[in-house]
Every structure is written in structure tokens, then in C-alpha cells.
Amino acid sequence: MDYYGDYHTHTRRSDGRQSEEQIIAAAMEWGLKEVAITDHGPMAAGIGIKNPQAYLELKERIENLQPLYPDITILVGAEANIRDLDGTLDIPPDILEQLDIVIAGLHPYTLPTSLQDGVDIFVQNSLRHFSKAQREKAVNANTKATVEAIYANPQIDILSHPGLYFTVDVEEVARACVKQEVLFEINCGHKHPHVSDIIIAEREGVDFIINSDAHFTDTVGDLRYGSEVVAELKIDPDRIVNCLDGGGHTRWAKKHKAYTF
Numbered sequence: 001m002d003y004y005g006d007y008h009t010h011t012r013r014s015d016g017r018q019s020e021e022q023i024i025a026a027a028m029e030w031g032l033k034e035v036a037i038t039d040h041g042p043m044a045a046g047i048g049i050k051n052p053q054a055y056l057e058l059k060e061r062i063e064n065l066q067p068l069y070p071d072i073t074i075l076v077g078a079e080a081n082i083r084d085l086d087g088t089l090d091i092p093p094d095i096l097e098q099l100d101i102v103i104a105g106l107h108p109y110t111l112p113t114s115l116q117d118g119v120d121i122f123v124q125n126s127l128r129h130f131s132k133a134q135r136e137k138a139v140n141a142n143t144k145a146t147v148e149a150i151y152a153n154p155q156i157d158i159l160s161h162p163g164l165y166f167t168v169d170v171e172e173v174a175r176a177c178v179k180q181e182v183l184f185e186i187n188c189g190h191k192h193p194h195v196s197d198i199i200i201a202e203r204e205g206v207d208f209i210i211n212s213d214a215h216f217t218d219t220v221g222d223l224r225y226g227s228e229v230v231a232e233l234k235i236d237p238d239r240i241v242n243c244l245d246g247g248g249h250t251r252w253a254k255k256h257k258a259y260t261f
Contacts, residue, residue, distance in 0.1 A: 001230070001237060002244040005034030006221045007101055007158065008079070008185070008211035013054065014039035015047035016215045020062065020074075023220050028072050030221030036075040036101045037062070043081050043090035043111040052095045059098070077101030079160055080153075081110040084117035085141060087148030096155035103185070104149055105160035106142060121145055125166055135167075142166040143173060150176040158209055161187040163197055170197045174204035181207075183241060186226040189213030195229060202233070207248060208240045 009023050010016030018026075020037055027035035037058065042048040049055065059076040066074055077099045080089040089096070089104055090111075096102050112118035121141050128138040146168055150156060159182050162173055170193070177184050184206040186198065190213060193201070201208075210226030212219050230240060237246030 001227050001240075003030075003032065003210065003223050003227075004242045004244055005032050005036070005073075006030075006212050006214070006223065007034070007036040007075070007077070007209060007242065008038050008103060008160065008187070009035065009214045009220055010039055010079075011037055013049050013058065014044070014079075018215070018217045018220070020058075020065065022217045023214070024065075024069055024072060024074055026214075026217045026220035028069070032072060032221050034073045034075060035220070036077045038077040038079045038101060038103050040107070041078055041080045041090035043083060044107055045109040045111055047109075048081070048090070049078075052091050055091070055095055055099060059100075075100035077103060077157075079103040079105065080156075082106050082145050082149045083110060084113040085120055085145050085148065086113075087145055087150070087152040088113050089149065089153055093153070093155065096153070099155075101157050102153075102155045103158040103160045104153065104156045105162070105164075106146060106166040108165055121166075128167070139167050139169060143169040146173050147176045150180050150182050154180070156180070156182050158183045158185050158211075160185050161190050161192045161213070162201075163194070164190055164192045170200045171204060174201040174206050177201075178205045183207055183209040186210045186229060187213050188223055188225040189215070189219060191225055195233065198229065198235075199233060202235055202239065206239075208235070209242050210240060211242075 040048045128135045214220040241248040
């Protein structure tokens, strides 16, 4: 399969080890027509972007860089952190509205909205290995936080690596993605979700996007893992929005009129 773009990468502004220019050059080497820079939100302890305003500063910088790269469209987005059971993100809605791509997900070491939220989600997950009851509590909390985020934040385009570190009820999350037209990410960097979860999500009717989640230049645009998985599962290319072999990219483009593909 051929792919139009890679929509999940990180720079030194968060926990990446690459510059914007290096990401762009690497994406072009793969023949991509679009690439998105999506650094972590500010409440990712120790690795998040310094403050939400920094996304707009980066967007201004990319607007100045874009004329130097006529063969590829450079998008500026964010990977926002879900902070509580109400699905609150760590980036204000007015900032999200100005970004090209919004990814969201649960991440370790996220600063919760309150101490109770920290217990409900993050402490609960640290206890999940001790008993079946604790695991069920963690899954319920993770699922609620994720689903609430999908419904509460219409700016979300992509759910990042669903279930990674925070196990969820995939059926319930997938149904929310379908209703809100949120893409279910197949993350090549983490090789996640598990194949069994991808099968469940496909059955529920999600649209997928395959991304690198690149933190290093040599993985930008490398979508081979996801491509192999969807080929093995015989997933219709129409269901993969950045795949050029189907019509999914055209369908997504109509929703996001600013995009070129």
C-alpha cells in the first residue's frame, strides 16, 4: 500500500530528537505529500511542550517554512493528554481550534486535573496487575475517560495508540470513534493496538489511520508495520484514510477542507 501522509511525529519541543526540518526531509524521502508535527501537550510531565501558546508559535514558523517545501504540505497539530474521567484535555479549545490536526490519548505521567482524578485513573492503573477486580476498575476508568474525551472535544481527529498502557473496552471506544468520526490509530512506533483489538475496532466500523509516532528521524514516514497488519487482516483500504489505494483519504479530505489530499 502507498500512503499520503504521516500525521503523528514529535520534535525536540516535546520528547522528540529531531527538528521540524528533519521531519519534513524524512517524510519527503518516503514520498509523502503531507506530514504533521504533533508534540505532546503541556501536562505530560517532563516531556510536554512548554505551554499551549507554543503550538501557535510553531504554526507561524511552519507557515514561513512551507514555501521552501512546495512538494509537501506541513501541518501543525498536537497530541493532547486526557487528564480526568470527564475527558478534559490539557490544551484549551481555542488553541485546538487553530491547529490542523488534534490527536488525543491517555499517557503515563500526565498531570491530572485533580488529586482524585489522579487516583481514579493513574493510581488505579498502577494497581491493575494485583487483582482481577483492580483490573476491571482500571479498564472502566480508562474507557470512561477516553469515551468522554471523544464526545466532549469535537476537535479531536485521531485517538492515539488506543489501549497502550491504559487498557480500554475496545468495543465501547470504537463505537464512540464511529459516532464522532474520530480515527482509530494504528501506531507503528509502539506496534499498537494489538491485532485482536484492531479486529474488534474494524468490526465496529471505525476508520483507521496509520502513523509512525516518530521521535527520531529514521522512523518518520515508516508505516510498514501498520501496512503489514492491515494487509494480513485484509482490511479494506477504504477504511484507512491515509492509504492511497482506497477512497478513505478523499472522504477524510472532505471533512478537513484545508487539507490538500
